[in-house]
Every structure is written in C-alpha cells, then in structure tokens.
Amino acid sequence: MVNQKYYGYGTAPSIIRELFAYGLEQAKVLGKDKVYDYSLGNPSIPAPAKVNETIKKLVEEESSILLHGYSMAPGFEGAREAIAANLRERFTTNAQANQIFMTCGCAPALVSVACALTVKPEDNFVVIAPYFPEYNVFFTAGGGKVKVVAADVPDFQINLEALEATVDENSVAVVINSPNNPSGVVYTKETLEKIGAFLKQKEAEYGHPIYIVADEPYRELVYGDAKVTFIPEVYDNTIVCYSWSKSLSLPGERIGYVYVPEKCEDGKALYAAIAGAAREIGSVCPPTLIQRVVQECVGCAPDLVAYDENRNDLYNSLTAMGYECAKPDGAFYLFMKAPNGDDMAFSEAAKLEENILIVPGTGFGCPGYLRLAYCVSNQMIWNSMPGFKRLIKKYGK
Numbered sequence: 188m189v190n191q192k193y194y195g196y197g198t199a200p201s202i203i204r205e206l207f208a209y210g211l212e213q214a215k216v217l218g219k220d221k222v223y224d225y226s227l228g229n230p231s232i233p234a235p236a237k238v239n240e241t242i243k244k245l246v247e248e249e250s251s252i253l254l255h256g257y258s259m260a261p262g263f264e265g266a267r268e269a270i271a272a273n274l275r276e277r278f279t280t281n282a283q284a285n286q287i288f289m290t291c292g293c294a295p296a297l298v299s300v301a302c303a304l305t306v307k308p309e310d311n312f313v314v315i316a317p318y319f320p321e322y323n324v325f326f327t328a329g330g331g332k333v334k335v336v337a338a339d340v341p342d343f344q345i346n347l348e349a350l351e352a353t354v355d356e357n358s359v360a361v362v363i364n365s366p367n368n369p370s371g372v373v374y375t376k377e378t379l380e381k382i383g384a385f386l387k388q389k390e391a392e393y394g395h396p397i398y399i400v401a402d403e404p405y406r407e408l409v410y411g412d413a414k415v416t417f418i419p420e421v422y423d424n425t426i427v428c429y430s431w432s433k434s435l436s437l438p439g440e441r442i443g444y445v446y447v448p449e450k451c452e453d454g455k456a457l458y459a460a461i462a463g464a465a466r467e468i469g470s471v472c473p474p475t476l477i478q479r480v481v482q483e484c485v486g487c488a489p490d491l492v493a494y495d496e497n498r499n500d501l502y503n504s505l506t507a508m509g510y511e512c513a514k515p516d517g518a519f520y521l522f523m524k525a526p527n528g529d530d531m532a533f534s535e536a537a538k539l540e541e542n543i544l545i546v547p548g549t550g551f552g553c554p555g556y557l558r559l560a561y562c563v564s565n566q567m568i569w570n571s572m573p574g575f576k577r578l579i580k581k582y583g584k
C-alpha cells in the first residue's frame with residue numbers, strides 16, 4: 188500500500204507532457220519540421236555567454252573539492268549577498284543576505300512557502316485564473332486549500348470584485364504571478380496597489396496577516412513599454428519566489444530563491460519556517476556550482492530579441508486570421524480563444540489534423556482558451572501558419 192495522494196500525483200495524466208511526447212513521436216515519422224510544438228515552456232534562447240564562461244572558469248580554476256560539495260542549507264553567503272545587493276540596486280527594498288533562502292528552482296520555493304504559512308486545514312491560498320496548474324499541488328502541500336478567482340476575460344488583468352469575494356478569514360496568502368503563465372499578461376501597478384490596499388483592510392478585519400506570494404520566474408521577460416512591478420514596493424507583506432529558470436534559460440540547473448523582506452510581518456519566524464519546510468521536502472543545498480554561477484551572473488539580463496520577434500509574429504499573424512487573444516507583454520506565452528469555444532476539442536483537432544500542439548486552457552482554470560508557448564524557432568511559427576489558417580476556416584464561427 189502506498190500513499191494514495193502521492194500515487195495520484197505520480198500517475199495523473201499531464202496534457203502538456205502528453206502533447207510533448209506525441210510531438211516527439213510524430214517528428215520521428217514525419218520529420219521535425221512538420222511538427223509545430225507550442226506545448227512546453229522550455230526556454231529556446233541560450234543562457235548568456237557569461238554563464239558558460241563562469242562555469243568553465245570555476246571548474247578550471249577552483250581546485251577545491253568544495254566546488255561540488257554541500258553548501259550551507261540556506262545557500263552560500265556570497266551568492267545570497269550578491270542577490271540581496273542586486274535587489275537593493277534595482278528596487279526600493281532593503282534586502283539582506285539573511286533574508287534570502289536559496290532553493291532548487293522556483294517550485295520548491297513555492298512549496299516551502301506554502302508549508303510555512305499553512306497552520307490549519309481550513310487555511311487557503313487564493314490563486315488567480317488562469318494559473319500555473321502545479322499550484323494545485325504546491326499550495327496544498329502543507330495541508331491547506333486552494334481557492335480560485337475566476338479569470339477576467341478577455342484582457343486577463345485581475346477582477347478585483349471577484350478577488351474580494353474570494354478572500355475570506357481563512358486566507359493566508361494571495362498568489363500573484365506576473366508576467367503570467369499562461370496569459371503572458373503583466374499586472375498593472377495600479378491593480379497591485381488596489382489589491383494591497385484591500386488586503387491591508389482585510390488583515391485589520393481578520394486580525395492576521397494575509398501575504399502576497401509573488402511567483403516571479405518571468406520577472407525579467409517583459410517587452411515594449413510594459414513594467415513589472417516589484418510587489419514588495421506596493422505591499423509590505425510580500426514574499427518573493429524567484430528562479431533563473433526562464434530569465435537565464437537555466438531550468439535544468441534548478442536554482443532559485445525565496446526573499447522574505449524585513450517589512451514582512453513575523454519575517455524572522457517566517458524565514459525559519461521556510462527553512463524548516465525546505466528541509467522536510469528535502470530541497471536544501473541547491474547545486475553549489477550553480478549558486479556560484481548566479482553569484483557572478485546575477486546582473487546578467489536575457490537577450491529578448493528572439494522572443495519579442497516571435498511574440499509579434501505570432502500575435503499579428505493569428506489576429507489577422509481572426510483568432511482572438513490578449514497581446515502578451517511578458518513571459519513567452521500567448522493565450523488565445525478557441526475559435527469553436529471548446530479548448531479540449533480544438534487542441535485535439537490542431538494536433539490530429541495539423542500537428543500543431545497547443546495546450547487547452549482548462550488545466551489553467553480557464554476553459555475556452557489555449558496556451559501557445561512561443562519559446563520556439565521563428566521558422567516554426569511561420570511554418571505553422573497555413574495550419575492555423577485551415578483550422579480557423581474549419582472551426583471558426
């Protein structure tokens with residue numbers, strides 16, 4: 188007999204992984220250029236040159252066995268100091284090394300925070316649709332619940348009335364992911380300020396903190412004039428979860444952090460509980476070599492030209508054909524309306540008829556829409572357009 192909850196997680200089908208696997212099989216039969224895979228959020232631009240140069244330099248110059256040894260549980264002092272200094276430089280925040288807890292990517296950062304904040308089974312985390320499906324796993328890890336705020340279609344900003352109706356006396360945190368997976372939308376500063384003011388009022392009414400968990404792996408992926416608000420600047424009780432998975436194209440290296448700003452209520456206890464939760468899930472001492480790399484590359488910015496070109500080409504071509512979508516300002520996702528109103532059926536038709544792999548919005552809490560991850564080659568986008576044209580002709584209303 189095994190734990191049924193974990194058995195369920197381990198055997199649950201994942202549409203994204205199934206689409207990806209289907210694409211690999213089809214590519215063997217038809218050739219790679221005949222499959223148009225928009226399923227995975229795997230960065231397609233290389234890590235900045237400094238990343239590989241630093242890896243080489245460290246491996247060649249550091250003779251100490253400690254380069255591959257354990258670090259302290261919260262991470263190397265030097266890495267945490269560099270991250271704190273970078274945050275102070277870029278934002279209005281007084282970050283210090285002892286408020287940074289290094290993690291193996293953003294996922295364990297979020298799970299540790301969820302576990303640290305959950306005190307009783309009624310505790311809930313408010314998430315805003317469309318949202319990253321793994322939130323259902325991450326934010327229930329401590330035994331609490333997830334409550335969903337319905338998506339605000341078609342622009343995918345946050346519907347404040349719906350949020351206000353969802354937060355209750357058992358809400359311990361609101362999770363904000365901006366730029367957003369799957370919509371690519373960046374929430375405006377005004378919206379975030381309004382949420383902050385509302386939560387402050389509810390904290391006073393309920394007599395306990397209601398944190399914002401800022402899930403920020405896409406913080407640096409933003410285009411045009413859009414600005415990503417650093418949420419601790421507008422709301423004191425904000426906990427930041429970050430990773431370099433997308434910003435430096437390092438998802439396989441598993442490196443990120445939690446930042447608990449000094450203005451956070453119970454900040455020291457919270458930091459300690461996050462450290463304890465990370466210990467329970469076995470996510471301590473992230474890869475030492477990569478901690479040393481981010482220490483040196485913390486100021487590197489991604490070169491977004493290729494993503495921006497893809498974003499414009501995809502958005503302009505699809506909307507010209509009659510597809511409806513909110514223009515994404517960040518991340519590398521575009522969220523479009525299913526022309527036939529049924530995201531599951533449209534995804535299946537696109538797959539079987541055109542070898543176009545796009546993810547139904549149902550899993551993101553937003554049926555009727557589909558996610559396209561445009562971290563792909565620009566050529567693939569152009570090659571897929573005749574298929575999109577045939578699909579809207581056949582299924583459009």
Ligand code: PLP
Pocket residue numbers: 228291292293294295319364368402404429430431432438442443
């Ligand atoms: N949060 C969101 C919104 C994501 O899209 C992802 C990954 O795709 C994560 C968290 C997890 O990031 P990481 O790969 O750094 O664990």
